[in-house]
Amino acid sequence: MVLMNDFKRQWEDCRTEVAAAIDAVGSSGWYILGGEVERFEQALAEYWGLGHAVGVANGMDALEIGLRCLGLRPGDKVLTTPLTAFATTLAIMRAGGFPLFLDVDANGQIDIDRCRQALRGDPSIRMLLPVHLFGLATTLPALRELAGEFDIWVLEDCAQSIGAADGQMRAGCVGTIAATSFYPTKNLGALGDGGALLTNNTEIAWQARRLRNYGQSSQYVHDELGLNSRLDELHAAVLRRAFLPRLPRWTDRRRAIAEAYLGGIRSRHVQLLEVQSRSQAVWHLFPVLVPPQRRDAFRAFLKDGGVASGIHYPTLVPDQAAMPAGRFSIIGELTKARQFAASEVSLPIHPYLSDAEVEQVVAACNRWTG
Numbered sequence: 001m002v003l004m005n006d007f008k009r010q011w012e013d014c015r016t017e018v019a020a021a022i023d024a025v026g027s028s029g030w031y032i033l034g035g036e037v038e039r040f041e042q043a044l045a046e047y048w049g050l051g052h053a054v055g056v057a058n059g060m061d062a063l064e065i066g067l068r069c070l071g072l073r074p075g076d077k078v079l080t081t082p083l084t085a086f087a088t089t090l091a092i093m094r095a096g097g098f099p100l101f102l103d104v105d106a107n108g109q110i111d112i113d114r115c116r117q118a119l120r121g122d123p124s125i126r127m128l129l130p131v132h133l134f135g136l137a138t139t140l141p142a143l144r145e146l147a148g149e150f151d152i153w154v155l156e157d158c159a160q161s162i163g164a165a166d167g168q169m170r171a172g173c174v175g176t177i178a179a180t181s182f183y184p185t186k187n188l189g190a191l192g193d194g195g196a197l198l199t200n201n202t203e204i205a206w207q208a209r210r211l212r213n214y215g216q217s218s219q220y221v222h223d224e225l226g227l228n229s230r231l232d233e234l235h236a237a238v239l240r241r242a243f244l245p246r247l248p249r250w251t252d253r254r255r256a257i258a259e260a261y262l263g264g265i266r267s268r269h270v271q272l273l274e275v276q277s278r279s280q281a282v283w284h285l286f287p288v289l290v291p292p293q294r295r296d297a298f299r300a301f302l303k304d305g306g307v308a309s310g311i312h313y314p315t316l317v318p319d320q321a322a323m324p325a326g327r328f329s330i331i332g333e334l335t336k337a338r339q340f341a342a343s344e345v346s347l348p349i350h351p352y353l354s355d356a357e358v359e360q361v362v363a364a365c366n367r368w369t370g
């Protein structure tokens with residue numbers, strides 16, 4: 001079976017460095033907020049080309065802490081996308097924000113023109129939380145223009161887009177804060193949960209450091225109500241010593257696989273996304289679109305051909321049962337988002353796929369006759 005992720009192969013490749021990282025932390029006798037977290041934060045900030053990285057417990061907390069650092073007050077409106085991991089919206093709501101959902105573009109990314117209309121129509125909207133879904137980062141130039149037009153804070157959800165770029169612009173460099181996740185399936189995944197915020201703003205970095213640690217400004221001094229959301233020394237050590245050095249190679253491999261899919265999949269019943277800057281996407285996922293009424297059959301056909309697949313995402317966030325009526329709203333119709341949610345299938349694209357497996361995926365898609 002061609003898997004969506006293959007952690008066993010990753011372990012075979014990385015075990016020596018991971019074991020050394022664990023040994024280094026164990027023998028240091030220091031497990032929370034020490035040198036490993038600091039050194040990983042420095043390495044990550046350097047990789048990303050931003051001034052500061054702050055390690056936290058997971059990607060959702062990175063978003064929540066980020067919104068609080070931007071001064072989000074209870075009831076503040078936050079423009080965001082309905083087509084994303086539920087955690088994006090959950091972070092807004094946990095921070096006390098009021099999510100406003102807008103439709104997406106043809107690639108499933110938040111529609112920047114609709115954002116502009118919404119911001120023109122309601123000057124009380126001060127925050128924008130776009131998601132660079134699938135690792136594409138296609139909205140960056142338009143996002144920068146938008147951020148220049150309005151007096152708004154932008155927080156970029158880069159959980160799926162570490163290392164993605166569009167021209168000279170890198171995902172996470174338009175907003176005041178970028179948030180990312182080290183959930184194991186992410187492009188830079190830990191052996192468990194983890195996340196980080198990145199920013200060029202020194203004061204925000206310090207506030208994030210306080211908020212992740214009970215809101216403590218110095219030992220036993222609490223000036224605000226924070227979280228317990230620290231990145232462990234163990235995860236930081238594994239990330240910096242074993243996984244971050246492999247990230248450029250992993251990203252290259254994802255890009256090579258994406259090129260093979262884009263060039264090789266020719267079934268007219270399987271629609272590829274039209275991504276202009278596709279060479280700079282990091283392809284966290286590889287989405288294709290099929291007619292909604294044939295999606296289950298297509299996935300069963302792939303499975304018969306030994307190919308696993310996923311759906312990202314089957315249900316829009318505002319349609320989830322947990323969303324409390326009156327605590328969010330939808331601006332306009334979510335036509336494209338609904339169409340995308342009903343049509344999307346994710347093909348395997350992890351960095352440990354062999355060439356033969358990539359060919360197997362292409363062949364299975366090309367055998368599909370709709």
Ligand SMILES: *Cc1c(COP(=O)(O)O)cnc(C)c1O
Nearest residue numbers: 058059060085087088159181183
């Ligand atoms: C994974 C993910 C998150 C949440 O990250 P966690 O580390 O699981 O909390 C948020 N947003 C997006 C787009 C994600 O893919």
